[in-house]
Amino acid sequence: MMLNSVSKAFEATLRAALPDHVVKGAEPRYLEEPRGLYKGQDTLIALPETVEQVSSIVRLASEARVGILPYGGGTGLVGGQVAQNGPVPLIVSLERMNKVRAIYPEENVLIAEAGVILADVQAAAEGADRLFPLSLAAEGTARIGGNLSTNAGGVNVLRYGNARDLCLGLEAVLPDGTIWNGLSRLRKDNTGYDLRNLLIGAEGTLGIITAASLKLSARPFGEGTAMMVVRDPSAAIALLGVARAQLGDGVSAFEIIQKQGLDFLDDCLPDIRLPFAQNPEWSVLIEVGLARGLDPNTALETLFETGLDMGLVSDGLIAQSVGQRTEFWSVREHIPEANRRIGSVSSHDISVPISLLPEFIVRAGDAIAKLGPFRVNCFGHLGDGNLHYNIFPDAGKSVSDYRSARDQVKETVHDIVHELGGSVSAEHGIGRLKTHDLEKYGDPAKLAAMRAIKAALDPNGIMNPGAVLAL
Structure with a gap:
């Protein structure tokens, strides 16, 4: 069903139904997204303060067949919060509903x-x-x-x-x-x-x-953080198994970090203190939270000693203070910022069964190498099978040198993920960036059910049109 753009008449209807300060022109920050892939259209924004005001806004938009773009913090990485094409939608930000x-x-x-x-x-x-x-x-x-x-x-x-x-x-x-x-x-x-x-x-x-x-x-009574150098991703998975056997649900986070990500931090964010004198090819960041009576540092020491005896780890550091724990996490949390400064050819938020992660890393690395000279930064949430597998220009080159390769790189990575029974969107969602990926890799029965649900609940198609399901 065709939608209408926000118009002067629709604006007048909104303003008549809502307090004066709720509707205004959208500032530029509402028309942008973190990766700069999309630029939104100039439009109105509604900033409701109550659920009743949200209800009025949605009802009026439905009657006028005007699309609504719900807006949270604007941090999404797949374009779900920005509509650059089609009939101009109304942005509805929930920022004033903040109690x-x-x-x-x-x-x-x-x-x-x-x-x-x-x-x-x-x-x-x-x-x-x-x-x-x-x-x-x-x-x-x-x-x-x-x-x-x-x-x-x-x-x-x-x-x-x-x-x-x-x-x-x-x-x-x-x-x-x-x-x-x-x-x-x-x-x-x-x-x-x-x-x-x-x-x-x-x-x-x-x-x-x-x-x-x-x-x-x-709240865990005692928390501890460690970084350990592992032989390879297979060793990291084996160490995760040891950690869970020793600590059960006490393992809160288990992140894998490749050398390339640390090298990018060296290049772009030199103020970030890196943990090892030489950046290891593979390392893991482990967070544990334990009940009263259990010492997290002792638990991490035992884990390290076991990993060392098994040939899984070769070096490690256990945070001795809150400040050092913060430094370890700062390394992990600043890798995406370094990535942005380098500029990726293609970024991928993927997941595969945990036991198949090493196979994916080898297969994807080999396949990317055949496409040309690239740098690969693989990092992420090993404990739940979610990797951020990002491809960057070779040293001395820029993204503009690889524009024609982007689609082939993405397809190569996603095809391997699909073959291994994984997901091409692990945690970032579909948004507008991955609607065609969903069409390509999604199960037909699931897609048909999704369209039927959308049609039943939103027959006028006003809710975030173009996101998740392609128009």
């Missing part, structure tokens, strides 16, 4: 509006002596509604799961303006279809999340 409505420490539940910044959710949980474990590089800017809409992952998925696993209930506005009051605090509720998990990960294409009941955890 923590309630905390129930005895239930391990926190209720937050969609516009609360992730770091503020974490801080509110900490204030109640609890942990909200979702953690990612953009947590100081990303908002919880966007985290849920994209089913964000981050570094603690190994222990606590994705955003989906940290949500008990939702409040949301459906595409006709209906408010769904689903802010359940229940762990068990088998009363029909699970609308919560339908909206989580839908990237704003089925409705707008306005608030969420979030699952908290007890």
